[in-house]
Every structure is written in structure tokens, then in C-alpha cells.
Amino acid sequence: MSLGSAIPQPLEEERAARPLLEVRVVVKRFGNHEVLKGISLTIAAGEFITLLGESGSGKTTMLRLIAGFEQPSSGEIWMNGSRLDTLPPYKRRVNTVFQQYALFPHLNVRDNVAYGLRVTNTPSIEIDTRVIDALRMVKMDSFASARPATLSGGQQQRVALARALVNRPLLLLLDEPLSALDANLRKEMQSELKSLQREVGITFLFVTHDQDEAMALSDRIALLRNGALEQIGSPREIYSHPATAYTARFIGQTNLLRAEIRGGVATCGALRWPTSAPDGPAVFSLRPEAIRLADTVADSAAANPSAPEARFAAIVKQQLYGGASELLEVECGGQTLRVKISARGPLSGKQDFIFSAKDAVRVTE
Template structure:
């Protein structure tokens, strides 16, 4: 490999086999169910994950997302339903019989081995010749930008560097699907944000399907091609980050992915003019201290009183108790003097937003 050539860990396949298998989803789940005694952790999940996709499974603790990941990996067997990888039913196969690798939150690096030996370990178990496994391990370390750290022990690395070693150890086996079980959870905020960008870049370079489990909405929105939002063992919505955020399918999705206002009952009927539950994102709302300014065509408005003002540096959040009942949060950029933003506390205001930003949602589970 020349010094200027980008390393490649793309899965190697004969051309004919590759073409046929790429027509199938990388992962296909059908009627997938998992029960632990009387508790149903996963209840009838159907899902297709495309080849080369960065796919996130997002949800709160206990929503079933990690159990689904473990069934894809083979660490748990389904109570019923099927798991397919590239068109092959692997529902009853052991983990080592599946073309996947998993990166865990705790990384599980061997402390007595240096970085290079850790990355080589899986190839040693597979009895790959020494020269070949050394070449592939160094290639994997170049992919995660750690080739200069090959001789260090895990204890000599930062949290982000250990995370990248675990990623290299998984990539070196050239799996068709890489499963990531909340791998950024142990990192501090700044490092986690940096690793989000780096993980997405690495995924694009290697071209492997990434299935990422997280409870962090920002991680899912930042990195994913598509997101499945889990709740109570089922999927409430699958879509791109824009679709899930801008067009939530249920009240649960609206509240879990980002911050959302929900108007319902008499308040919705009076303000929006229709029955149902409506989601309005706080950043879509304009706040005006001049109550005489009417809404324009295509806009919805409501009056109320500011009950609190939260100064958060780059943004200011207002809580407004509506005259029609209910409460709306408003977020706007901190564009002027802080005193001007804080002065609205206790004021009567008018809230205005575009009609299309009132999005009707299902009640959800």
C-alpha cells in the first residue's frame, strides 16, 4: 500500500457471490420475539438493514434494543422469529458461525497485551499466518489512526484510544456487519462528540454495515443513515434522522427524540382548531412580547404568560403557560444581550409558528 493510499477493510468476496448477496439486506429480522420467563423483552420486531448502512437502534433502558442486538450477534436465541444475515437464516447459529463482530461499551481489551497483539488476537484464534495477521492488524490500526500506538498497553491509552483499539480488533476480521453496543457511553462529552464524527467517517471508509445501539438521541441523529426508535420491546418508528425528528410517528418518539411540545385535548382544539395530539418543536416557535401582532397566513398563534426563563449560553429556553391551557417550551438563539432575554420572565407573550410545524402524532404505547 502506498503512503497516500487510504486503507481498505472492505469485505472481500468473489464478484458473483458478492453481487448476489448485496441484493439482500445485510440484516433482516422477521417477527422477532424474545421472552425471559414471563417478561417479553422483544415483541414481534420486523426490520431490514441495508448493506453498507449506518443504522442505529435508539430507545430508553429496557426498550429491547440491546436484546435485539444480542440476537443478531447470537448471544441470545430468539423465542420465535428469524434473524437473517445477507439472506442466510442464522437464528440458531452460534456467534462464531455468524459473519458479525461486536464492540462493547467496556471494550474488553486484554491488559497484558499491547495494542497490536490485541488487534491480532481474533486472527490468531482463526490460525491466520503470522505475517498476514500482522499486515491486517496494522491496516486496521491505520484505519482508526492508531498505527503509532501499536506497542502500547491499553493502560497507556486514553478512553477514546481504547475505544478505537476495540473497533480495530473488530474490523480486522472483516465482518459483513459490525455491532456496536453503546461503545461511547463511558467517554466524556467532548470526546464522545469527537468520536461520533470519527466513527461515521470510519464507517464510510470501510463500507461495512454498522448497527449501533444507543439511548443517546444526539448520537443517533449525528451518525445514522436511519434510526429505529424502540419502546416496550417494539419499534415505534424507522426513518432517517430528519424524518424521525421532523415527523415523529407517535407522542413517545416526539418526546424521546429531542424535546417536543405536545398539545392535546381542549388546548389543541382551541389553538390548532382540530382534535388530536400535536407535536411542536420548541425551536420552531417564535416568541413576541407584542400581543397586538397577529399571526400571518399559514401561521398558528397562542397567547400566554412566561413562567420561567432558562439561560443556557448559546440558547434561551422559555416556559409559557397558555391561556388555552397547557404549556409550551420555546427555544431561541441567544442573539442579543442576556438582560433582554431574561426580561421576558413573567411577561405576557404571543407564540407563533408555521402551520406545518404542528404535526399530529399517535398516542403511542
């Protein structure tokens, strides 16, 4: 192998691995209030990543820093290997879908979508075809001459999407775009958004406070808490291996068990299960669906030593019917646990429950 051909090889690989967006230790202060406390985050090209958090967690501020409406107090943001945070918003290849859509009321749908192309002096023939394509993509081509005020929330949402995507941004920011829609439309738009993202291949950075939405849509979720990154990972990772008690509670429902470990056995009230964690106090997260009724013959058989199980008896206090599943609230030695089982008739009194020890995931407080 010659030296000449050997050299470009690593460069090629490096480019493929280089992230689209890099947030480097970004701090944002408003007066004395620190809204973002040193966030670092990298986003790969083509990813659907969600910033999830309660209101006040800093997720919208993060979005506004990337869009350029706010400047970081310290730290840097890089995109495709060049500095982003020093550019004004109109020079960034980033587009935003705003929470209230922010469609221009004095322009019709076509002109709203064409806006970005017109202000950047795109040839008019190209504008026409691109606008039509974008409107067709969101199924709004028959509304081209309508004024935004005459459209429903869902339709305005589609126009806002087309208006952003028509510019072919490297990164699309979506600021709680579905929060103004009613429940059914919201579900519909979620799946459309997901397929749209696959179709156009543009990186989506989605902001929401709705954990179900985040789980359904994202390749990765970045959970923010009080301006700091709590955990980042795929929805499955975060759900099955929450790092902290906060994550476990915020993403899905959970039972937090404050246990004492001694000699490889964790004890929490009447519950006991084997663990490999060292001795001392520890917090475990046990998902409601990890607990099941121990009423079948298979369950009454001796515990499989390769997958140790824990058994306990509890009194059913409440039973909430939810169609395919039901949520039980059971009491066991003074502590209340939530149990999610597939729907079966009414339950009452003392029942035996069982869970697999590996489903009790150790989390930090």
C-alpha cells in the same frame, strides 16, 4: 432482445435490493418476561443504523441475538440470504465493539487486534499488514506494544474498534461504545466513528440510549419501546414527523397538545390552528423551535393563506439562556409551553407568539 440476456436482469436487481440483515418477527423471552415482542427489521448494506431506546427497551438483547450470544425464542434472523440465528457466534461474519471494550488484558494492543485473524488461521504475513493498517486507521499504531491497562478509555475504544474492523465483518455491532467516555471525547469520537464508517463502508448497527448521538450518527434510527419497534426512519423523518407521542418526546423536546378538532380547526386551551384532520380529539406535537416571537413587522402582516399560522399571547415564566439560543417556558391559558428562540435580551410579561399550522404534527398517543 434474446431470452438469455433478459433473464439475468431481474436477478441482478434483486441481489442489489436484497438486504444485508433481515430480522423476522423475533421474540425473546427470559422466563416469563418478554423482552422482544416480535421485532422485524431489515438493514441494507453500508447503512449506519441505530437501535435507540431507554434501558430495558430490548436494544441490547437485539444486539446480542444478532451477535449470537442469545437465541431468539421464536422468529428468524437472516444475513445475505442465509440463516444467521442458527450459527454459533464464532461462525458469524459479525463483530462487536463491547460497552466496556472487553480487551484481553494479557495481550498487548497488537495481539488484541490480531486475535480474530489468528484464531481463524490467517497467514501471518497478512496478519501483520492488516493489523498495522487497522491500528493506523484508528491512530493507535504507536501504541502497538502497550498493554490495554495502560491506555485511557478513548484509546481502549479505538483499539476495540480496530480489533473488530480488522476482521472485515459484514456487520459491525456497537454496544453503547461511547457511553463510558466523557462529554468532549464523546463528541470527538462520534465524528470519527461516522467518518470511519464512510471510509470502510461496513454496515454499522449502533446501540445507544442517547438520542442526540443517534441523530448525529445515523442514516436510520430504529426506536425501541418496551421490546417493540416504535418507529423507524431517517433522523429527519423521525424528528419532523414523529408517529407517536412517545417518539416526539423521546427524540428531541416537544410540546404535546391535546386538542379537539371541529370543522377543520384544532383547539387546545387558548391555541387554535387550522388542520385537515377529521373531527374529534387528537394529540399534536409542536417542537419548541417551531414557535417564535411575533414581534417583527413581517409577522404582524396578515397571515399568508397558503401557510396558515396561529397566533397566541402567553406569559414568559422562565428563560434559560443557552448561548446561541434560549429556552422559554411560557404560560398560556393554564398550559405551559416550551419555546426555543435564537438568543435575544431578557423577556418578561405577556408576549405574542406565532407558529405555522403545518408544524403541529398529529401523533398517536
